[in-house]
Amino acid sequence: MATIDIRTAVPGPRSVALLERRRAAVSSSPFMVTPLFVDRAEGATLTDVDGNTYLDFAGGIGTVNVGHAHPEVVAAVRDQAGRFLHTCFNVAMYEPYVALAERLNTIVPTAGPRKTVLFNTGAEAVENAVKIARRVTGRAGVLTFEHGFAGRTYLAMTLTSKPVPYKTGFGPFVPEVYRLPYPYLYRSTFTDEEQYVDHLLEGVHDFFRTHVDPASVACLWMELVTGEGGFLAAPKRYVQGLRAICAEHGILFIADEIQTGFCRTGTMFATEQYGIEPDLITLAKSLAGGLPLSAVVGRADLLDGVHVGGLGGTYCGNPVACAAALATIDVYQRERVADHAARLGVRLRQRLHGWQERFPQVGDVRGLGPMAAIEFVTDRESRRPARDVLQTVAGRCLERGVILIGAGTHGNVMRFLFPLVITEAQLDEGLDVIEGVLGELAS
Ligand SMILES: Cc1ncc(COP(=O)(O)O)c(C=O)c1O
Known part of the structure; x- marks a missing residue:
């Protein structure tokens, strides 16, 4: 059964209303990686104030390895x-x-x-x-x-x-x-x-x-x-x-x-x-x-x-x-989370290396175990950093229910920081979404 459940345009009307309040009341300096406001979170999922449920591949920037609200x-x-x-x-x-x-x-x-x-x-x-x-x-x-x-x-x-x-x-x-x-x-x-x-x-x-x-x-x-x-x-x-x-x-x-x-x-x-x-x-x-x-x-x-x-x-x-x-x-x-994480790492890397072969924008696949990332480039030969590819992929994935964050000196790296209690089925579901978007960009 799918975990992702998107019911409105992203961001939905409640998030948009809160976004306006944020703009008026909060310093504009903190990053705003997504325009979402969260209602609740559990395991590897986040549900926003509009009732949309996402797979969270950012995990509070690596803060909820044990899962949201364990x-x-x-x-x-x-x-x-x-x-x-x-x-x-x-x-x-x-x-x-x-x-x-x-x-x-x-x-x-x-x-x-x-x-x-x-x-x-x-x-x-x-x-x-x-x-x-x-x-x-x-x-x-x-x-x-x-x-x-x-x-x-x-x-x-x-x-x-x-x-x-x-x-x-x-x-x-x-x-x-x-x-x-x-x-x-x-x-x-x-x-x-x-x-x-x-x-x-x-x-x-x-x-x-x-x-x-x-x-x-x-x-x-x-x-x-x-x-x-x-x-x-x-x-x-x-x-x-x-x-x-x-x-x-x-x-x-x-x-x-x-x-x-x-x-x-x-x-x-x-x-x-x-x-x-x-x-x-x-x-x-x-x-x-x-x-x-x-x-x-x-x-x-x-x-x-x-x-x-x-x-x-x-x-x-x-x-x-x-x-x-x-x-x-x-x-x-x-719960032997490290062992589960190591297995997730193998599964994740297999997919990422497959993408590297298929999609010319995936320049490098690296990291250690499940702490893995891909670096986007304009093409394999020049290796020119492609920050816009990361932004497009992250934007489209968010609309389809996967929260992603970037990294890297050139801002062109997609890093995976999902809660380490994510199931293999949930991991596959999120990766399928990303792969679909990469396929669209390649065609
Ligand atoms: C390796 C490393 N050190 C230090 C920090 C700073 O942590 P904090 O944001 O809690 O001050 C971070 C945050 O991302 C980090 O990744």
Whole structure:
């Protein structure tokens, strides 16, 4: 039985009326990827205020891996909300914060022994991981990457690569941030990945001669698979090489698992597939099933290396969000979401590679496991980025009941971030819609 149920033109009249109110009352700055207003959401589906039901291939930008409104998460939230909503952990403590730290310390694959500190957003987690690294090493330098995205606060924005729209007009930025190349085989001059990795690793040594003394660098911040940057998956040997270079120079390795975490790549964390142990890992998004919560997890000596009062904030580790996170992690583990995600990844990639053969606009298919994306180009030979193709495909798919989001430095990448509890039938249904639209464009 089909999941998608479209009853009105999209957007429907109620969404249109709300859109007018939004335009009048809300800043025009936040993105508006779709013109939809949501009434309710469940599993991999979203129903708008006009009664149209969509397959959600955006998943709150990777925040509801466990599915929209998972009943166990909702029950945990209700239970905690019924007792108290907030005290501020700095003032009067509560068990869910401690229990969540204990839980994360057992599952997050950093070097150990481990400790945890909680925040609200991904950007905050990244900011605080860097604060910890600077404080403990006594060094100022931070290494980041091209195609990186760390959020919209000042340091996170500085670490972020894409100037438009994330940085335009907002400078000056945070000092002592240095940017390395991120492997992007499809747009490189290399055809052989091994040679490319050798070249990039050699480049890091040059970088230390030409840009910054490694002895003054506190940390390297890295997405193992870029999120906003278009699902570029760093080759394992590059990451391992960087890890070794960091160890050699006393530079802390911070793996950002904010988008890759919680089964998105087919394992609980992408780090597991890279054979490294970062010093710190940042988490957010699908940590709490849809509530705002983030964490820095890592070596206990680092987490304890900051003076009292240096980390924290009024809402950090809110009890309702902690309760949601505990229930969410239960679901990941009990329902073996990573295994299901890995199977979905195989199924998805088969389809995407088939499209690459059939449709000249599908230039590259990449990512890690179910964290997969396609890059649209005008044609195979020139590989010119085709942002308009993404926009046309996303627009037509929305009218037919599939919500899609883009990514990538050129804005021409379609990334798949469906809730990982989506069924194989629902995945196929959504992919059929996209394939139909791609077929129309090709004919
Ligand atoms: C890898 C990564 N890091 C950090 C962030 C920032 O998270 P937030 O938007 O919660 O501040 C994001 C958000 O998309 C992300 O994908």
